[in-house]
Amino acid sequence: METPGESVPPAPTPSERVGRIAAFVFLGMAALTLSFGLGYMTRDLRGGSSTGTGGTSGSTAALTFDPAGASILDQIEQLLKSQYVSRDTLNVDSLRQAAISGVITSLNDRETSYLTADEVRQSHLTEGAQYQGIGASVSSQTGQIQIVAPFRDSPAEQAGILSGDIILEVNGTATDGWTSDYAVQQIRGVSGTKVTLKVKHPDGSVATLTITRGDIPVQSVFTQPQINPIPGGDGKTIVDRTGKPAPDIAYINISQFHENTANELRTQAKNIESQGYKGLILDLRSNPGGLLSATVDVADEFLNSGTILSEKDGNGQTQVWTAKSGGLLTHIPIVILIDSGSASGAEVLTAALRDNGRATVIGTTSYGKGTVNQLMQINNCGDPKGCGALYMAVGHWLTPKGDQIEGTGIKPDIELPMSQTDYVNQGDIQLFKAIDVLRGQ
Numbered sequence: 001m002e003t004p005g006e007s008v009p010p011a012p013t014p015s016e017r018v019g020r021i022a023a024f025v026f027l028g029m030a031a032l033t034l035s036f037g038l039g040y041m042t043r044d045l046r047g048g049s050s051t052g053t054g055g056t057s058g059s060t061a062a063l064t065f066d067p068a069g070a071s072i073l074d075q076i077e078q079l080l081k082s083q084y085v086s087r088d089t090l091n092v093d094s095l096r097q098a099a100i101s102g103v104i105t106s107l108n109d110r111e112t113s114y115l116t117a118d119e120v121r122q123s124h125l126t127e128g129a130q131y132q133g134i135g136a137s138v139s140s141q142t143g144q145i146q147i148v149a150p151f152r153d154s155p156a157e158q159a160g161i162l163s164g165d166i167i168l169e170v171n172g173t174a175t176d177g178w179t180s181d182y183a184v185q186q187i188r189g190v191s192g193t194k195v196t197l198k199v200k201h202p203d204g205s206v207a208t209l210t211i212t213r214g215d216i217p218v219q220s221v222f223t224q225p226q227i228n229p230i231p232g233g234d235g236k237t238i239v240d241r242t243g244k245p246a247p248d249i250a251y252i253n254i255s256q257f258h259e260n261t262a263n264e265l266r267t268q269a270k271n272i273e274s275q276g277y278k279g280l281i282l283d284l285r286s287n288p289g290g291l292l293s294a295t296v297d298v299a300d301e302f303l304n305s306g307t308i309l310s311e312k313d314g315n316g317q318t319q320v321w322t323a324k325s326g327g328l329l330t331h332i333p334i335v336i337l338i339d340s341g342s343a344s345g346a347e348v349l350t351a352a353l354r355d356n357g358r359a360t361v362i363g364t365t366s367y368g369k370g371t372v373n374q375l376m377q378i379n380n381c382g383d384p385k386g387c388g389a390l391y392m393a394v395g396h397w398l399t400p401k402g403d404q405i406e407g408t409g410i411k412p413d414i415e416l417p418m419s420q421t422d423y424v425n426q427g428d429i430q431l432f433k434a435i436d437v438l439r440g441q
Helices: 067-083 092-106 117-123 155-159 180-187 261-269 292-300 345-355 420-426 429-438
Strands: 113-115 136-139 146-150 166-170 194-200 206-212 249-254 279-283 307-313 318-322 334-338 359-363 371-377 389-398
Touching: 067 092, 092 113, 113 180, 117 180, 136 180, 146 155, 146 166, 155 206, 166 180, 180 194, 249 261, 249 429, 261 292, 279 429, 292 307, 292 345, 307 345, 334 345, 334 429, 345 359, 359 429, 420 429
Parallel strands: 249 279, 279 334, 334 359
Antiparallel strands: 113 389, 136 146, 166 194, 194 206, 307 318, 307 389, 371 389
């Protein structure tokens, strides 16, 4: 997601370049969104000695090359070619893919997958702030292709895609057995082209939606409500549960984390603490995450000190990110709104502010995407078309208190579900509760 014609953020530091990037993925296999959306955090493959070479670390030393296993596979292939009764139907590429799939399947880890050379070329993993697609994050954690969240004002949202939608068909083809990355390839596309999705909404209803792909809006920080507080209202003003404007409450919605998010936040937040607000509502509902560097930079605006997050790898080693002083919003009381579509970076930020005593969290338990993924290029396989890559889980994010995010999510301090019926009858009850808390009611 790159941003044309906007101010260029400061160049990343060497540690950021060698650190982590996000091309957005989660749910199951770390819901790949790539040019279809965003949501996962991964290591940066463009710098340092570990760049995409498949190099091993200490924990892999025992996994030595097995010549016997390789010989068995080779002999099976030769026997099939020479004596199998239906050898005229054999496809060497299919045999190879089946062997690779067997290895990946044996891991029983939806966060790790193999991408063919074509899939790697088509993925266009990027840390930019713009892309072409429908604007949603997708996952396969439940064994089905599921929408984690549509992005704000995206073609997906405008067409009626909802968080939690299960994609049953893409352009008339059933998604049974699809992986997240394959779904992304089928759904994304050039701006102006159309894709038809048959989806099952969370309420059980089924709809067929034709979506025109577009250039997804790059703005990620908003001061107008993400959800109209009262159905039929102007959608521009924060109001309390009585319908009266709430000028004593500041509001910021962060829809995702990309390379410009921290700068956008600074622009919107530079005067908030000087204007006498009782508190700030930080709306992270349906935020699928994004760049780790952006998430850390955003957290720094709310914290003067303390741990933001840590990462524990397969060796049991831990790396810690700590806050720097000098943020713009380090004193104002904060309530964070989250839901089941809040994932990855949204969960990291929520935990950082909660565990450091900076925020009360309201809503429903977040998604639970806390796996660090790395795309490891496979080389020297002898295939002129390319060898592909292993998209591999290499670590887990931990909250400042040491809790694992993956598969667990962030549980709010105040559990407050909001169904469609609740919203129609009562308005945005989660927002109203946040106002009540900040007002001390």
